[in-house]
Amino acid sequence: MAVYTDVSDAELSAFVARYDIGALLSAKGIAEGVENSNFLLQTESGFYILTLYEKRVNEADLPFFIGLMDHLAERGITCPRPVRDREGRALQRLAGRPAAMVTFLSGMSVNRPEAVHCAELGRTLARLHAAGADFSLRRANALSLAGWRPLCEQARDQADSVSPGLRARIADDLAALEAAWPRGLPEGVIHADLFPNNVFFLGERLSGLIDFYFACNDAFAYDLAICLNAWCFEPDGSFNITKGHAMTHAYEEVRPLTEAEVAALPVLARGAGLRFLLTRLVDWLNVPPGALVKPLDPLEYDRKLGFHRHATSAADYGLMR
Amino acid sequence: MAVYTDVSDAELSAFVARYDIGALLSAKGIAEGVENSNFLLQTESGFYILTLYEKRVNEADLPFFIGLMDHLAERGITCPRPVRDREGRALQRLAGRPAAMVTFLSGMSVNRPEAVHCAELGRTLARLHAAGADFSLRRANALSLAGWRPLCEQARDQADSVSPGLRARIADDLAALEAAWPRGLPEGVIHADLFPNNVFFLGERLSGLIDFYFACNDAFAYDLAICLNAWCFEPDGSFNITKGHAMTHAYEEVRPLTEAEVAALPVLARGAGLRFLLTRLVDWLNVPPGALVKPLDPLEYDRKLGFHRHATSAADYGLMR
Numbered sequence: 001m002a003v004y005t006d007v008s009d010a011e012l013s014a015f016v017a018r019y020d021i022g023a024l025l026s027a028k029g030i031a032e033g034v035e036n037s038n039f040l041l042q043t044e045s046g047f048y049i050l051t052l053y054e055k056r057v058n059e060a061d062l063p064f065f066i067g068l069m070d071h072l073a074e075r076g077i078t079c080p081r082p083v084r085d086r087e088g089r090a091l092q093r094l095a096g097r098p099a100a101m102v103t104f105l106s107g108m109s110v111n112r113p114e115a116v117h118c119a120e121l122g123r124t125l126a127r128l129h130a131a132g133a134d135f136s137l138r139r140a141n142a143l144s145l146a147g148w149r150p151l152c153e154q155a156r157d158q159a160d161s162v163s164p165g166l167r168a169r170i171a172d173d174l175a176a177l178e179a180a181w182p183r184g185l186p187e188g189v190i191h192a193d194l195f196p197n198n199v200f201f202l203g204e205r206l207s208g209l210i211d212f213y214f215a216c217n218d219a220f221a222y223d224l225a226i227c228l229n230a231w232c233f234e235p236d237g238s239f240n241i242t243k244g245h246a247m248t249h250a251y252e253e254v255r256p257l258t259e260a261e262v263a264a265l266p267v268l269a270r271g272a273g274l275r276f277l278l279t280r281l282v283d284w285l286n287v288p289p290g291a292l293v294k295p296l297d298p299l300e301y302d303r304k305l306g307f308h309r310h311a312t313s314a315a316d317y318g319l320m321r
Numbered sequence: 322m323a324v325y326t327d328v329s330d331a332e333l334s335a336f337v338a339r340y341d342i343g344a345l346l347s348a349k350g351i352a353e354g355v356e357n358s359n360f361l362l363q364t365e366s367g368f369y370i371l372t373l374y375e376k377r378v379n380e381a382d383l384p385f386f387i388g389l390m391d392h393l394a395e396r397g398i399t400c401p402r403p404v405r406d407r408e409g410r411a412l413q414r415l416a417g418r419p420a421a422m423v424t425f426l427s428g429m430s431v432n433r434p435e436a437v438h439c440a441e442l443g444r445t446l447a448r449l450h451a452a453g454a455d456f457s458l459r460r461a462n463a464l465s466l467a468g469w470r471p472l473c474e475q476a477r478d479q480a481d482s483v484s485p486g487l488r489a490r491i492a493d494d495l496a497a498l499e500a501a502w503p504r505g506l507p508e509g510v511i512h513a514d515l516f517p518n519n520v521f522f523l524g525e526r527l528s529g530l531i532d533f534y535f536a537c538n539d540a541f542a543y544d545l546a547i548c549l550n551a552w553c554f555e556p557d558g559s560f561n562i563t564k565g566h567a568m569t570h571a572y573e574e575v576r577p578l579t580e581a582e583v584a585a586l587p588v589l590a591r592g593a594g595l596r597f598l599l600t601r602l603v604d605w606l607n608v609p610p611g612a613l614v615k616p617l618d619p620l621e622y623d624r625k626l627g628f629h630r631h632a633t634s635a636a637d638y639g640l641m642r
Contacts, residue, residue: 009429025427025523028361031350040349040361042427106346106363108330202346 005037005052007095012039012050015094018085019101021045035213037097040104047104049080052097057213059098064139065212066090066100068132068189075131077124078208080105107200107207113231115246120206121199122247125191125227126254128209129220132189141192141216143275145181148174151278158285163299166281173274173305181271182219182264190223191215195230221261224251225268228317229276229304237303244318252319262314262321269317270308277301326358326373328416333360333371336415339406340422342366356534358418361425368425370401373418378534380419385460386533387411387421389453389510396452398445399529401426428521428528434552436567441527442520442548443568446512447575449530450541453510462513462537464596466502469495472599479606484620487602494595494626502592503540503585511544512536516551542582545572546589549638550597550625558624565639573640583635583642590638591629598622 007015009027016024022044030049032038037052053062066082070090073081080102082090092099110117141147152174159167191198193214200208224247232243251257280298287295311317328336330348337345343365351370353359358373374383387403391411394402401423403411413420431438462468473495480488512519514535521529545568553564572578601619608616632638 008432010432013429024429026425026521027429028349029352030361031352040351104347108334108345108348111329111331200347203344 005054005095005097007037007039007052011095012041015050015092015099016041016043018087018092019083020086021048021083041101048083048101049104050094050099050101052094052099054097057098061139061213062091062098062100064137065215067137068135068212068215069102071135072128072131077128077131078105079212080208080210105200105208105210107202109197109199110201111196113196113243115240115243116204117196117201117206118231118243118247119250120201120204121194121227121231122224122250123254124199124206124209125194125223126251128191129188129223129255135189139216141190141218143192143214143279144218144222145177145271148177148271148274148278151282155278155281155285159281162281162284163302166299166302169302169305170274170277173270173309177267177271177274180267182260182267185219185221185261185264186258187217187219189215190218190220190226192218192223192226194223194227219261219264219268220255221257221264222268222272224248224257225265225272226275228269229272229301232317233304233307237300237306239304239307239317241316241318245320246318248314248317248319257319262319265314265317265319266308266311269311270305273301273305273308277305326375326416326418328358328360328373332416333362336371336413336420337362337364339408339413340404341407342369342404362422369404369422370425371415371420371422373415373420375418378419382460382534383412383419383421385458386536388458389456389533389536390423392456393449393452398449398452399426400533401529401531426521426529426531428523430518430520431522432517434517434564436561436564437525438517438522438527439552439564439568440571441522441525442515442552443545443571444575445520445527445530446515446544446548447572449512450509450544450576456510460537462511462539464513464535464600465539465543466498466592469498469592469595469599472603476599476602476606480602483602483605484623487623490623490626491595491598491602494591494630498588498592498595501588503581503588506540506542506582506585507579508538508540510536511539511541513539513544513547515544515548540582540585540589541576542578542585543589543593545569545578546586546593547596549590550593550622553638554625554628558621558627560625560628560638562637562639566641567639569635569638569640578640583640586635586638586640587629587632590632591626594622594626594629598626 012027013024024043026042028040030038030040035056036054039050041048069079072079083101084090198211232240234240277298280296283295284298333348334345345364347363349361351359351361356377357375360371362369390400393400404422405411519532553561598619601617604616605619
């Protein structure tokens with residue numbers, strides 16, 4: 001839930017008047033994303049989402065995110081499409097913050113993905129990777145291997161207060177990943193945060209992707225490893241190999257994985273698990289007292305890492321060869 | 322801002338399936354009202370607002386609120402219209418809470434009302450009072466004179482910590498109001514909370530009223546007095562008699578006030594001022610540490626009471642005779 005910045009209806013009306021989308025008819029602050037302030041706007045021409053970028057988004061990255069959505073939409077990936085004002089600008093300022101308006105996408109999040117959803121996701125992820133191939137801007141992944149040690153150091157001293165032995169488990173994970181992290185895998189633009197709440201379905205069909213604010217350049221197979229973490233575990237912490245198979249098989253129908261990617265999958269999955277464990281742990285340890293926003297449970301990823309630590313091959317994830 | 326209860330998209334889809342409004346296409350938690358959880362739903366037939374009633378709403382009052390919106394809408398007052406499921410029920414349960422779906426209204430709130438908006442509001446308020454005349458349910462006003470002393474006692478001991486002398490000013494107001502509160506004025510259904518954020522405009526035309534969850538039976542002129550407080554003061558605390566005249570004049574074009582109502586206006590306005598001072602003061606003194614929701618400033622009403630305490634006739638409010 002997130003509306004961090006109050007903007008009056010009068011300010012919003014004046015803002016919308018910069019665009020050729022008709023007058024503003026309605027504006028509602030909406031609870032979407034955890035990083036930014038979002039408003040659902042109704043104008044005479046339809047519905048739009050206005051995002052005000054709060055401090056966790058680096059303003060210098062916005063041209064990458066905005067440009068990427070445009071680039072992907074032009075190549076048939078259904079995602080929010082930046083709207084340009086009469087002077088051709090997509091990136092604006094409002095209430096002292098960077099702001100952008102995008103088209104509204106219908107669709108519902110699936111909170112308990114089934115194998116059919118995992119297959120849809122795998123297929124779309126591969127199409128996303130292909131569509132991003134000729135995108136000209138670059139953005140490094142600040143939350144890959146090199147970013148994990150600083151997060152680890154931030155959380156280390158309090159880790160055992162969250163779960164006994166967590167500090168040692170994280171240290172072991174990090175050491176193993178630093179020793180085994182693959183280099184030279186096929187790379188390009190990845191979404192890097194394609195959790196179920198960022199994927200819309202209408203019925204069993206995937207209808208759109210949102211929230212590109214972690215997108216960056218990194219190994220394609222790492223993006224797949226993030227999705228295996230986010231979509232294919234059951235609430236009890238067990239990995240559902242049927243869902244893993246559905247996702248990886250559908251991915252490979254569009255973009256076959258190289259042998260190096262297949263071999264790297266267990267270490268990539270462990271890395272993705274550690275990445276979300278660490279960021280959630282840091283958030284968990286830094287939640288202000290009395291805050292209304294409940295942080296996500298880091299231990300969900302400690303349990304998932306319990307699986308990754310013992311996985312030996314891509315077959316453990318349902319990827320058949 | 323308010324989304325207090327999380328409901329998954331799957332639960333919302335199942336809920337919407339009870340209605341004959343098409344499948345759910347999108348659901349967004351929205352920041353509207355401060356008492357309840359609200360979702361903006363898009364279905365195949367259009368947009369709707371789903372409200373989950375949180376603990377500050379008394380469930381026994383819901384048939385009054387739901388019935389009133391239906392009653393008013395049938396009589397041409399533009400307000401959210403309760404949607405009934407296939408079995409004819411408007412009042413439901415969802416996620417353990419009472420819930421109701423209503424139609425979505427376009428429109429924008431005016432944060433700096435001008436005289437033209439005050440006139441529109443006055444006219445619509447009188448039409449609302451006329452439209453409610455034959456509504457069969459009743460609901461007492463828990464926040465009228467008899468409710469103020471308990472609030473006063475709750476806030477008294479800490480009042481001077483908010484503003485020096487506030488305790489004494491409140492005691493004087495309450496004593497004066499208990500001595501002079503009018504009886505026997507024309508009564509009926511009043512909105513009782515018609516602040517600018519509960520009134521929608523499209524351009525300069527009033528397009529709808531929302532949030533009927535303080536509606537009750539009480540003196541019509543008291544509702545007008547609430548609106549004079551909420552709409553006709555300037556940010557510096559001064560009363561704008563031009564706006565007061567516009568509002569009362571437009572009201573009287575639809576429903577002329579009786580001589581008793583005119584005579585009572587200053588005491589009613591002071592009472593309305595005290596009512597919002599007291600509820601805001603109690604909220605202010607009870608805000609949990611670290612809460613994200615900022616309570617409304619009680620002293621805004623202390624300043625408005627500074628005007629009411631010295632008003633001697635309806636003419637001070639712009640009501641000409």
